[in-house]
Each structure stands twice: as C-alpha cells, then as structure tokens.
Amino acid sequence: MLGLESFSGLTKQIQLACLVSTAQKLAIMFFFAALTYGVTGVGAMLLMTLLANTHLGKDGSGKHGISIAESSRLGGVAIAIIVIVYIAGLSLMSPYTSGPERDDTFLYLWCAVLFCCLLGLAEDVKPDFLTPMLRLGAKFAVLGCLFWLSPRLIPLSIGFYAVDLLLNVPIIGWALVTVFAVGFINALNMADGANGLVPGIALASFAVFFMEYGRPMDGALLFACSIFFIFNVISGWYFLGDTGSYGLGAILLSYGLLGVTDGHFSAGFMAALFCYPCVDFMVSVVRRLRAGQSPFSADNGHLHNRLHHFIKLRVKSSVMANSFTGLIISGSTSGAVLLVYLFDILPSESGLWYILFIVEVLVYLATLKYLTSIQPKTQYANPA
Amino acid sequence: MRVIVYFIVAIGLIWVGVLESTSSSVEDFRRYSDDHVLDDRTRSIQRVLAVGLVGDLVVSKIISDGRDTVITEGNEEFSLPSPAFSGNLGASK
DSSP states (O other): HHHHHHHHHHHHHHHHHHHHHHHHHHHHHHHHHHHHHHHHHHHHHHHHHHHHSTTTTTTTTTTSSTTOEEESTTTTHHHHHHHHHHHHHHHHHOOOOOOHHOOOOHHHHHHHHHHHHHHHHHHHHHTTEEEEHHHHHHHHHHHHHHHHGGGGGGGOOOHHHHHHHHHHHHHHHHHHHHHHHHHHHHHHHHHSSTTTHHHHHHHHHHHHHHHOOHHHHHHHHHHHHHHHHHHHHOOOOOOHHHHHHHHHHHHHHHHHHHHHHTSSSSSHHHHHTTTHHHHHHHHHHHHHHHTTTTTSSOOOSSSHHHHHHHHHHHHHHHHHHHHHHHHHHHIIIIIIIHHHTTTTTOOOOOTTTHHHHHHHHHHHHHEEEEEEHHSSSOOOOOOO | HHHHHHHHHHHHHHHHHHHHHHHHHHHHHHHHHHHHHOOOOOOOHHHHHHHHHHHHHHHHHHHHHHHHHHHTTOTTTSSSHHHHHHHHHHOOO
C-alpha cells in the first residue's frame, strides 16, 4: 500500500515538473514573439500553439528525424495560415497588388507552390495516403509545367561553360531544371530532421530575399518563419511536415531561380545559401548506393543525425541537443551567408560565393568523416 | 468551443499587424504624394507594440519599397498631383 502511494506521489511530481517545464517554454516563446513581432507575433504564436495541440497530424515519438517526443506535423499549415491572413489583409486594405495579379510568372509560381503544399498536406493529415512514386511523379508533373509555362525561371548562365551550353538548349535546359527542382524539394524534405534546421535555412533565405526585394510576400514569409523558428527551437513540439517542406522548398527554389535569372544573385550565392540540404541529399544518395541500398531508403547517416548523437552525450536536455544540432548546421551555412550578405562583404551577384560554397562542402565532409569514424555504423530502413 | 474562440483571438491579433501595416502604408502614401518628402516615418510606440521591433523594420521596408512599387506599377486608384510623378507614371505605362 505504501509502495503504491509513493509511486502515485512520484507520478504527480513528474506531471507537475512537465507542466512547469511546458509553462516555462510557453512563457519564453511568447516573450520572444512579443519582442520581435509585438501583438501580431503573440497572435501567430497562439495560433501555432493551438495547432500544435490538435490531434490532427500528430507524429509519434521517434518517427520524425532525431526527435524523441510526440510532435505535430502541422508547422507548414500554421505558416500557410499566417501568410494567407497577412497577404489577404494587405490586398484588401492597402494599395498592395500581389505578384500573381501583376505577373504571369508569379501566378504559375504560386499555383505550383499551392499544389506542392496540398501534396504535402495529404501526407501530413493521412500518412502514406499517396505512394512515394506517385508523389514524385506529381512533383515532376507540376514543376515541369511551371518551367514550361515560365521559361523565365530557367537560368541561362550559372558560371560553368559546359552546363551553360546545355541550359541554353531550351528542351535540355527545361529537363535539367525540372530534375534539379524536384531534387531540391526532396532534399529540403530530407534535411527537415532537427529543430531549427530547415526553419533556420528558410528564415535566413527569406531575410535575404526581403532585404533584396522588399516584397510584402517575403515580409509575410519572414514573419511566419521567424515565429515558427522560435517555436520549433524552444519547444520542439512542431515540425514543418511535408506541407511546410514541400511548400517552402518550392518557394525558395522559385525565388532562387528568379534571383539568378534576373541577375540579382549569382548561382554561387544560391549554392552557398542552400548548401546543406543539397550536399546532404547528394552524399546520402551516394552513401546508400555504395551500401547496396535504394537511394530512397531512410537511414541515420545524415550529418544532423551524427551531430545530434555527438551533442546528446554532452547535453542533458534532449530538446536542447536537437535544437543545438539544427542551429549549428543552419547557422554555419545559411546563417553565415546571411551575415556576409548583411555586412556587404561580397556583392550578391559575385561568382566568389562559390568559394564559400566549397568551404561549406569541405567542412561538411570533414565533420561527417570524423563523426562516422567515432560512431556506430549507419543503419538503413526499407523505403515506405 | 473554447478552442474556436482562441483561434478567433489568434487571427484577430494577427490582424492588428495587418491593420497597422496597411494604415502606415496608406498614411505614408498620402504624406508622400502631398509633401513629396521621402523621410522615414518616426518609430511610434503604437507601431512597435503592434508589430514589434523586427516587425517595425519589416513594415518600414515594405512601405519604403511600396512607394516605388506604386509608381512603377502605375496604380490608378491613387492620385499623384506632382507633374514629376505623373511623368514617371506615364513612362511606366
């Protein structure tokens, strides 16, 4: 009897500790939201908190990346709601004319983004609703249509003579950019495995796009991604989900291509900005093929898996270990590019950004090699 | 039921930022077209409370870039009394 009472008391103490911890996290999140974006930030944070607590789109512990807690996959939905509310308000009540109303390229671009978001939403709400091959085919179809209808998005020069020659042949250029685009969106989805990793990359990218162009849509995306970043890093209760990674992937890809074709950014700048998802994707495919596995099979050999394993042995809190992993990777890649851009060290259209990209790749490979040498072998899972 | 109320409150709070952005934008456009002054709007406590410290920078950037957007897009809903502006408007069309 005494044993049961002490067990019950211990359970209550654990529940109380969890409640205090949750309340502290909420207080910190709302404080940062209020500091950065005022009453509007508090509203966005409240919306995210409510969506994170709905039963829809819940991910079991250990199912997503390196997280070990039950979390929501509706982060992308929350970002989409905030951006839609903001842009709808601006369109209705100010002289702002949205991109799709002004320009056909933006109309097709946002239709493709919407389609990618819906594709991801189906997967977030009902996992395995669509087979991986069907999703891949759908992405090829929609992005192929986008580049067919908007050839302006296809860059004609990225600084490499042989590639530039191929890009200047319309059909080959279209095919190459479509394959690259599908790969990029999948790469961003694959990299979404640590708190603050993809949100950090998206945040840095939208900050760059907003500072360069000052478009209200970029401002709304910057706002929504900032709030999501704060929420994701502090609590770890939320993931972008497929809605977020597909949608943000499509937006970042299109904005990046548009920036390169218009000559505002060099291809080297974009390579350095999006270095982690692209390089991690390529290295993962090579690793799987060398191990005789399918390139689509999941494994735990990503740099963020390895780094998290390294950090969690040294940090007590699992959320902090997860968030440190994401922050270190996104900060040392996209964050570094943002800083160089912010302090105007290199012009955004300079070809010298490739040097920064090469440095990032070398650091990635050296870190991965070191961590692989001191950690257990990579484990592979069959594709879903 | 309570969750729906919270959702409405959340959307309402986001609308505070929308209203602040749009009112600042329209007010700026009026001052710009009337006085032809390109000064940055002084940071008001009301705007900082509504959109925060980072949001204030974002809104200011949207407004300053919006001046160019309105002129280059030739938005006909807004009158631009200065002949200099009319010239720009005509050129963009």
